Amino acid sequence: MSKEASISNPPILDPETWVDNYGNYLYNFALGRLRNRENAQNVVQETFLAALSARKNFSGKSTERTWLIGILKHKIIDAMRKSYREKPITDVKSDEEAIDQFFDRKTHMAKNMPSAWRLNPKEILENKEFWDTFKKCQEKLPQSARDAFTLREIEKISGKEICAILNITPSNFWVLLHRARLQLRQCLELNWFKDQENL
Incomplete structure (x- = not known):
């Protein structure tokens, strides 16, 4: 044609x-x-x-x-x-609480610090069970952190635009995103990576 x-x-x-x-x-x-x-x-x-x-x-x-x-x-x-x-977000204060779980009072790494993932990243991304677990972990996030993560990491929207959408300041946005990433990582380690590394 x-x-x-x-x-x-x-x-x-x-x-x-x-x-x-x-x-x-x-x-x-x-x-x-x-x-x-x-x-x-x-x-x-x-x-x-x-x-x-x-x-x-x-x-x-x-x-x-x-x-x-x-x-x-x-x-x-x-x-x-x-x-x-x-209904503006009111639960964002600082990311100290999220960071505190990975450091003790002397700023040494705590025992619950995320471990290194030893599996092949390409194989992980092609694994259906991983994505099922990821979705379940994502659903457990607080709504505001989940929305911040989804808009930034999945929809690839700029931080400035996300701040306007969620009606928050840039610092609040980065706190939400940081918390979401930490919580997702911890959930994935407990519910997927631990099982995979024991195979």
């Missing part, structure tokens, strides 16, 4: 099949980030409505599903922003 033909014939979207083809995937994607069924359902509905309104802007450079996920990500961020505007 020539360049002119692709410009004159924009890709065809089929909104009537969106719910059947992508509804469950989008819902699970949203639920994994919002941890609330009603909010996940709402953002998926908003995604379909926004996509319907913006379908003339679909260029066909991505698949229909990828395009819908892009819209959904923005709706999830809007929902988080609204949630944190209505």
